[in-house]
Amino acid sequence: MKQGSKTAAKRARKAPVAAKARTVLxxxxxxxxxxxxxxxxxxxxxxxxxxxxxxxxxxxxxxxxxxxxxxxxxxxxxxxxxxxxxxxxxxxxxxxxxxxxxxxxxxxxxxxxxxxxxxxxxxxxxxxxxxxxxxxxxxxxxxxxxxxxxxxxxxxxxxxxxxxxxxxxxxxxxxxxxxxxxxxxxxxxxxxxxxxxxxxxxxxxxxxxxxxxxxxxxxxxxxxxxxxxxxxxxxxxxxxxxxxxxxxxxxxxxxxxxxxxxxxxxxxxxxxEIASARAGWADITASHGILDYLLKRSAADLTSIVAHTDRGSFMMAGIPWFATLFGRDSIVTALSVLQFNPDIAGRTLKMLAGLQGTKVDDARDEQPGKIVHEMRAGEMAATGEIPFGRYYGTVDATPLFLWLVGLYVSITGDLKLAADLWPNVERALEWIDQWGDRDHDGYVEYMQETPQGLANQGWKDSFDSISHANGELAAAPIALCEVQGYLYAAYTEIGNIAARMEHVAMAGKLAQQAADLKSKFVRDFWIEEMQTVALALDGDKQACKVMSSNAGHCLATGIVDGAHGEKLSERLLRNDICTGWGIRTLSDSERRYNPMSYHNGSIWPHDNAIAALGLARCGNRSGVIRILEGLLDAAVSLRSGSLPELFCGFHREPQLGPVPYPVACHPQAWSAASVFLILQAILGMRIQGFENSVTVETPVLPSWLEWIKVENLKVGQGTVSLSFRRMPTGAAAVEVLARQGNVEVNIHK
CATH class of the missing domain: 2.70.98.40 (Glycoside hydrolase, family 65, N-terminal domain)
Incomplete structure (x- = not known):
């Protein structure tokens, strides 16, 4: 310290104090x-x-x-x-x-x-x-x-x-x-x-x-x-x-x-009430007691946070902080359990369609066709003290909505709901063209419309969650890597449904947009020396060269596949980002890494489940099992035997459990749903509602899991019950236990 700097000396001697109980928002x-x-x-x-x-x-x-x-x-x-x-x-x-x-x-x-x-x-x-x-x-x-x-x-x-x-x-x-x-x-x-x-x-x-x-x-x-x-x-x-x-x-x-x-x-x-709500689920049982308990506990968590309103029913995002409708969370939850309970997706889509943006309102980040982010019903929302009465500050809910529409209709064959939602689909696509991609570069970006809203509007919405390698925060408008993946999946799945509904020109346009986006994305986002994709492109189109978990979403949506997909699936499992409990949101080699932060080093079960789906798409089933084992062990160590919103991202040590995140929500919808998405990834099931068929593609079971049964699985107009039994090679033998209706089962070993 320089001599004579009395002010600096006083500042240096001043001890930090705890935040007062009623300050800071x-x-x-x-x-x-x-x-x-x-x-x-x-x-x-x-x-x-x-x-x-x-x-x-x-x-x-x-x-x-x-x-x-x-x-x-x-x-x-x-x-x-x-x-x-x-x-x-x-x-x-x-x-x-x-x-x-x-x-x-x-x-x-x-x-x-x-x-x-x-x-x-x-x-x-x-x-x-x-x-x-x-x-x-x-x-x-x-x-x-x-x-x-x-x-x-x-x-x-x-x-x-x-x-x-x-x-x-x-x-x-x-x-x-x-x-x-x-x-x-x-x-x-x-x-x-x-x-x-x-x-x-x-x-x-x-x-x-x-x-x-x-x-x-x-x-x-x-x-x-x-x-x-x-x-x-x-x-x-x-x-x-x-x-x-x-x-x-x-x-x-x-x-x-x-x-x-x-x-x-x-x-x-x-x-x-709970028994009635459970009726829409397939029955899943596992030979491994802890996995079986996690599946049942997770289904119970999801059932307990369903809210019924005059507008319809929805899944609350999480208790206590997010006990309300969140567009992104409800969609990801519905996507995660789609194969095992498609009714949740149908209700979610109807609810969100009824709340779709209709006008330009900067105070709420609203534009026509945009899917809502958050709704609040308390006194402070009603008086405008917070902007979240009905708030639209999310960049990903709209492409996620489209992706869910496409997958839901494909799995159920429900063309009636597709027809009912088609005006909403068209408005969502218009939002992408007119508002999501304002500079017409082919990418969906976000920027803050109101200073009272969220600066970052992807799922990592902390103010410091999107940065460059040197730690400098990215400037808006920002194009997140995973959002482009959601958009690619939306174009692909909605294009398939458009073709099914004989909207020929629209189907062709969407197929071309998907192909163009995929080609452009690999060119602009892939970082060969890091074996991953950039976290985002900032307002100057500069890549945020940061190793983050967001890249796993790009595998799940298929925007990254082939040789790039194989490299990325291996990269996500390296020790700097995969802790033994799961994949961190941020590698420990990055400047902003903090294992106790909300988005810069913590572990989120839903994030890991999406990555697991991506690993499975690339054929990396051993990586899927590794993620399942880490989260299963974490669920045992953390409270109630089920998964919280997130936990700290410290590396796993022998004989020690994971470190909880103090104010994590529990139950949390998409965390509870995550085990079902991982199960989908290891079983390799694909339901085709229009064909009344289910295809099982090279299922595998971990060494500690002898068998798993999925009964009363909805397939088109019928149901089927399947048993998966582990063989010495790790592959699973599949047996059809029962079926109702003309359900076809295709097994690819």
Whole structure:
């Protein structure tokens, strides 16, 4: 340090401080999620139904912690911010907790601590009382049952309190946004066995939370319900708490409120809803217990986050931060499970078609024909404090939409839906020509239309996720490599459907556009010395020569194949980018690499699944198995035995597990769907709906997987059940177990 630089010296001595609890929304142009040290340590459990969800501590409480996404949420508002149990002022002892297999119920087992009398002597020894707490959600109501059982072999008194909090925080406040002002908390309404909280928002909407207790508490205030249970020897007592939430009026008209039922009825209803939703799935079972569990857990995660609205149904992107519709996420999820549940794709396409852009609105990054990125229903979206009420700032959702239309129709043979969606298809293609490719160079690019929106608009939408090799951020307009791949797949698949529908001229045009794009892409994006494609082209058409996972998407879409595909499939499996847990978003040799970052070195299961599909297209099935094994091991080590949104990208070490990402969503739609896409890649299945046929191309199974069965697989107008059994060579023998309808099965060894 130079002498005389007192200011510099002071700056050097100044210690960094932690972010205050209610500051910061943006870093660069990235909408940020603030995390506290508690977030990184706390283990949580999630229940979800439609657009409502609850996040609990593993012990069954909802701790009051403003910067953590604990609580009961509905449509981007937290309606219950705290719900904690104490026994004579002490926390109960935790025994265990678990989610039911279908995600309908969260159950916790607790017991009492030592309870002493005025003389200090123990009156009720610990482990005398079992407390079973169960939670369920249905129809935007949270149901809680406590079953208290006396094992003291004598009469016992159990004094306990339920302490609750209601803050009506917008989800973006929970994420860390500081608001200049909020709405008005209205007077609390208290009855004998219920209490009602009300809040009049800046959006002129009155929201309410009503908590009902059965039986009556000994005392009830606006923050606490107190009980004193007198238990006979071996007696079991049940208590119920019901939490309803919602709005009191819509467009100035009162909302009819239906009284809640009991816990048993709510849980039965939720089990029924989930069973009905599961009916559209093929039945998949595996000889390997952990893989079998991951498949079932993932299907349960996906079923639990389906939301039904007046516009249709959709898959919420992830809990807690993205419990709403995201165009890109919903499409990738539908693509990933398409072979095993095509109904999800059909519903997704209808929903997104109804939200397609109709006008130029820079404040929302909207243009005619563009597919929506994100929709929010909270107070801050309604007041315009955030731009995401209906936001279109995504460059990839539109070509992904087209790709999904083509694949869905090809797999199902559903020409009726194709005809219904054809105007949307044409408008999406017009958006690509007029808005996606404004400089008419053949590539789809993005640029930020509003300073309040996202600077980066691909799936890696952090402000610093697109850079050059020296770490310098790329300047817009930016052409991402994977987006050109999606566009190539869209041209190809929509061209096939156009030919099927006898739109001859359109089919020919799309086939030519696909061929031209593929040729041009290899010329401009391929980097021979790196054996990969550039992450992107910046606004000056300069290649971002960065080794990233995005390249794997180019294999999956087929825009890179042949000799280039073989080189790239090998490159993606080298140790600088493939960690043993999966493929990192960024190689550890790159300037911006950080294994703890959101997009610059972390591992995303959906990203790996797409890469696995690409590896399979290039014939690299051993690479697919390597990815499957890494993610399967990660799922065992990470919570709940299923895959979160992402985890940190540290290299795998012997005897150690992966490092979690503290604020990752879980469940997350496309992460839950990823195992099904990888399964498609190793089994080599291709369904042709128009021909009522399924082709199985050189299936392989890893050494630890003896067999896998796929039953009730929809093929055109029929179904088929297949068994895959591993042979000593690693190839799988395929047996047709059953079929309904005139289904043809073609097996290529």
């Amino acid at each position: 943006k870093v660069g142009s990235n909408f940020y999620v603030l995390a506290s040290s508690l977030t990184s340590r706390r283990e949580t459990r999630v229940l979800a139904d439609a657009q409502s969800f609850a996040v609990f501590e593993a012990g069954g409480d909802i701790a009051q912690s403003p910067l953590e996404a604990l609580g009961f949420f509905f449509k981007d508002t937290r309606f219950l911010s705290g719900f904690e149990m104490s026994i004579a002022g002490q926390a109960p002892y935790f025994l265990n907790s678990y989610l039911s297999d279908d995600n309908a119920e969260f159950r916790v087992n607790l017991t009492n601590p030592d309870l002493t009398g005025p003389d200090g002597k123990i009156e009720l020894p610990r482990n005398s009382i079992q407390i079973e707490r169960s939670w369920a959600i249905v129809n935007a109501a949270l149901y809680h049952r406590l079953v208290v059982s006396n094992y003291a072999h004598a009469p016992a008194t159990l004094p306990f309190d339920l302490v609750f909090g209601v803050d009506f925080a917008d989800l973006f406040e929970v994420r860390g946004v500081t608001r200049g002002r909020r709405g008005q908390d209205l007077p609390v309404q208290t009855g004998e066995n219920k209490i009602r909280f009300r809040y009049r928002g800046l959006d002129k909407v009155t929201r309410f939370t009503e908590i009902t207790f059965d039986p009556l508490p000994k005392a009830l205030t606006d923050r606490r319900a107190s009980f004193a249970l007198e238990l006979a020897d071996d007696e079991c007592v049940k208590l119920e708490v019901r939490v309803r939430c919602g709005v009191e009026e819509v467009n100035g008209r009162p909302v009819v409120e239906h009284p809640p039922g009991d816990f048993h009825g709510a849980l039965a209803a939720r089990h029924g």
